[in-house]
Amino acid sequence: xxxxxxxxxxxxxxxxxxxxxxxxxxxxxxxxxxxxxxxxxxxxxxxxxxxxxxxxxxxxxxxxxxxxxxxxxxxxxxxxxxxxxxxxxxxxxxxxxxxxxxxxxxxxxxxxxxxxxxxxxxxxxxxxxxxxxxxxxxxxxxxxxxxxxxxxxxxxxxxxxxxxxxxxxxxxxxxxxxxxxxxxxxxxxxxxxxxxxxxxxxxxxxxxxxxxxxxxxxxxxxxxxxxxxxxxxxxxxxxxxxxxxxxxxxxxxxxxxxxxxxxx
Amino acid sequence: xxxxxxxxxxxxxxxxxxxxxxxxxxxxxxxxxxxxxxxxxxxxxxxxxxxxxxxxxxxxxxxxxxxxxxxxxxxxxxxxxxxxxxxxxxxxxxxxxxxxxxxxxxxxxxxxxxxxxxxxxxxxxxxxxxxxxxxxxxxxxxxxxxxxxxxxxxxxxxxxxxxxxxxxxxxxxxxxxxxxxxxxxxxxxxxxxxxxxxxxxxxxxxxxxxxxxxxxxxxxxxxxxxxxxxxxxxxxxxxxxxxxxxxxxxxxxxxxxxxxxxxxx
Numbered sequence: 001x002x003x004x005x006x007x008x009x010x011x012x013x014x015x016x017x018x019x020x021x022x023x024x025x026x027x028x029x030x031x032x033x034x035x036x037x038x039x040x041x042x043x044x045x046x047x048x049x050x051x052x053x054x055x056x057x058x059x060x061x062x063x064x065x066x067x068x069x070x071x072x073x074x075x076x077x078x079x080x081x082x083x084x085x086x087x088x089x090x091x092x093x094x095x096x097x098x099x100x101x102x103x104x105x106x107x108x109x110x111x112x113x114x115x116x117x118x119x120x121x122x123x124x125x126x127x128x129x130x131x132x133x134x135x136x137x138x139x140x141x142x143x144x145x146x147x148x149x150x151x152x153x154x155x156x157x158x159x160x161x162x163x164x165x166x167x168x169x170x171x172x173x174x175x176x177x178x179x180x181x182x183x184x185x186x187x188x189x190x191x192x193x194x195x196x197x198x199x200x201x202x203x204x205x206x207x208x209x210x211x212x213x214x215x216x217x218x219x220x221x222x223x224x225x226x227x228x229x230x231x232x233x234x235x236x237x238x239x240x241x242x243x244x245x246x247x248x249x250x251x252x253x254x255x256x257x258x259x260x261x262x263x264x
Numbered sequence: 265x266x267x268x269x270x271x272x273x274x275x276x277x278x279x280x281x282x283x284x285x286x287x288x289x290x291x292x293x294x295x296x297x298x299x300x301x302x303x304x305x306x307x308x309x310x311x312x313x314x315x316x317x318x319x320x321x322x323x324x325x326x327x328x329x330x331x332x333x334x335x336x337x338x339x340x341x342x343x344x345x346x347x348x349x350x351x352x353x354x355x356x357x358x359x360x361x362x363x364x365x366x367x368x369x370x371x372x373x374x375x376x377x378x379x380x381x382x383x384x385x386x387x388x389x390x391x392x393x394x395x396x397x398x399x400x401x402x403x404x405x406x407x408x409x410x411x412x413x414x415x416x417x418x419x420x421x422x423x424x425x426x427x428x429x430x431x432x433x434x435x436x437x438x439x440x441x442x443x444x445x446x447x448x449x450x451x452x453x454x455x456x457x458x459x460x461x462x463x464x465x466x467x468x469x470x471x472x473x474x475x476x477x478x479x480x481x482x483x484x485x486x487x488x489x490x491x492x493x494x495x496x497x498x499x500x501x502x503x504x505x506x507x508x509x510x511x512x513x514x515x516x517x518x519x520x521x522x523x524x525x526x527x528x529x
Contacts, residue, residue, distance in 0.1 A: 025444025029451070036451045040460045044308065047465045048315040051308070176293030179300040187304050194311035199303055 027117045034071075034121030038063060041189065052191030057132040058221055059191060064125030065213035066188035069149060071119035073156030077107055078115065080164035081181075084174050087167065092259070103252060106164070133221060141220055144234055148216035151237035152188075155212050158244035159184055165251030168259045180207045188212040193226035200228045208240035272367045273375040280379020291387035294340050298392050302336040305460070306400055312465075321465035326403040327491050331462055333396025334487050338418075340388030341381040342425040342482050344457060346432055346442075346449030348373070354436040354520070363521055370430060370513050377426045405490060413499065417486040420502040425482040427509040428453075434513060437520030458484030464493065478505035 041063060045056035054062070083106065086092045095105045135141065163177035170176060187203040192210040195203070204210040210229060218225045219234035309328050313320050323331060350373050353359045362369050396402050405411055432449055436442050454460065456479035463474045463484045474480055481502040488494035 023444075025448065027444075029444050029448035032448055033451050036455050040455060043461045043466055043470070044312050046467055047320055048312050051311055051315055170289065170293065174293060175290060175297045178293070179297040183297060183300040183304065186301065190304065190308055191311075194307045196303070196307060199307060203304075 030115060030118045031121055034067060034118040037067070037189070038121070038125065052193040053223065053226075054191045054193075057129060058217070059189075060125055061129035061133060061220070062191070062213045062217045063189045064122050064127075064129050065148060065152060065216065066122075066185070066209075068119055068122035068126060069152035069212060070156045070185045070188065071115055071122055072153045073160060075115040075119065077157050077160040077164075080106055080160045081174070083164045083167045084170075087259075102256065103161070135220060136222065144216060144219055148211075148213070148234070148237050151241040152212035154241040155208055155237075155244045156185070156188075158241070158248035159207065161248040162244075162251040165248070165253070165255035168255035184209045188214070190214070192229060197228070204228060205240075208244060211237045211240040273371050276372050276375040277379040277382075280376040280381075281383040283376075283380060288387075291340075291384070294384075294388050295391055298336045298339055298388060299395050302332055302392065302396065303399075305332045305336075306396075309461075321462055322493055323462060323464070323491070326401060328462075329396060329400040330402035330404070330491050331487055333393055333400065333402055334490055335459060335483055336396070337385075337389035337392035338421070338483055338486065339392075339459070340384040341422055342457070343377065343381075343429045344425070344450060344453045344459065344482070346429060346446035346453065348377070348429050348433040350430070351433040351436040351442050351446075354433070355440055355442075360524060363524075370510075370517050373430055373433075374423070374426045377429075378422060381422045381426070403491065405492065410489065410492065413495065414486060414490045417489045417499050417502060420499065420506060421482045421486045424478055424502055424505050424509060427506060427513055428478050428482075430513045431509055431516060434516035434520055437516070437523055453479050453482070456480065457482045458487070462487075475501075478509055481505045 041059060042056060045051060045059065049055070051059070083092070086106075092102075095102050098105060159181050163174075163181050166177050167174060184203065184207050187199075187207075188209040192200065192204065192214040195210075200210070211233070215225070215229055215231070216234045216237060217223075218229070218231035223231060225231040225233065306329055309332060310325060313323060313325050313328050318324060320328075350359070350369075353362065359369070362372075365372075393402075405414065429449075432442070432445065435445060439445070456463075456474045456477050458474075458480055463471055463480050466474060474484075485494060485498040485502055489498055
């Protein structure tokens, strides 16, 4: 299994390098994605200075953690977005013929290297943010940082897999799941203290985007949390990751059972 | 031009409307995504207005909400992702059959896409504005002339969005694989069109860059007119960009066609 996975990855890398100009443009454009999304946040903070109790150097930490983990999740499972295309073309039926779990095959079907460059932008943000913010480091804070990086990546992968499971029903309604996959990513980079109560419930606890970076940042930066998000909740990130994965597996199994085959 | 010459393009426009009408579930999905982003954007931009002391970049709370929800409503009708069937047809070589037809490829593409765009205003544009009005409260122009100018500007915005993407698609004659450029287009167009932050909130130098591109013509200018932040000069800028992008698209189509003929495509 391991050597097979490596062979698949190697072939993916070769195939992506074959259109050289496009590959370079791919790398450049995904770097640009990271920079422009950062610019969107910067423009707001540049206009008013402090938003929801956060300054730009503080939100940089939230953005960095959220975007690094989202990029990693996107790298590993982002192409689950292609499921509707596979469903329409009947390609998914081929996956049934092989002796591996469907989800595992879907995940290895396309690893896109360009996504690494965006992760690099986000990682740089974290490093800069940790350097700019005067953090009073303790062993607990190091542990929390590691814990939230792992949990956030798990939370984002879970959203992709839940969305893929629902695609079996929606096929042409992919944009509905974009609401929590990409809307969720957007939410995860925000100062969640500015949200209205319904948003806090939806993106705080149902799709736990505030737990990806904002809530851990409260604890790392020694800030008191807003209503509904006390900073000690930072330690609940693994629980929220587990919750996300539970929902994702339910959606995926439910979708797979619903699938009748392309009739090919 | 005689009315007969317009007929095929009118048919393609209506065809675009029909094509889009079959994707009902997709429209509902789009609306859900629009609304989700709308509520998140409202939260962060309202907080920005409060932090700015009640007015920021010329927007007060109600005007900012209008900016968010009218923008979300336009989103389904604007091509801000850079994707166009034409690019795929160039890559596969199918475009050669398009050239054999007696109608202009550029005119036909823009007419079809415009049909889709106009249709999308109904299931995505109108409900999005209604949700905004219902849950957040927004402002609206009081004079009839502003309403009329808004409609003109809206239509121009939809067309400029298509003529600009058309220019991008013709690059496929030379580059074949456009994915990288399309991603780049997606990011730049949204940012510079004023999708996430109104262009008037940009620092001066960045605002100048934005106004030097066709992107604000697609979204920011129609919203500017609707919210009373601009007038006829905005429409003039839209017409300017419509002419520039149309001519660029036409020139690139001619050059691309010549390239195909030389290669014997």
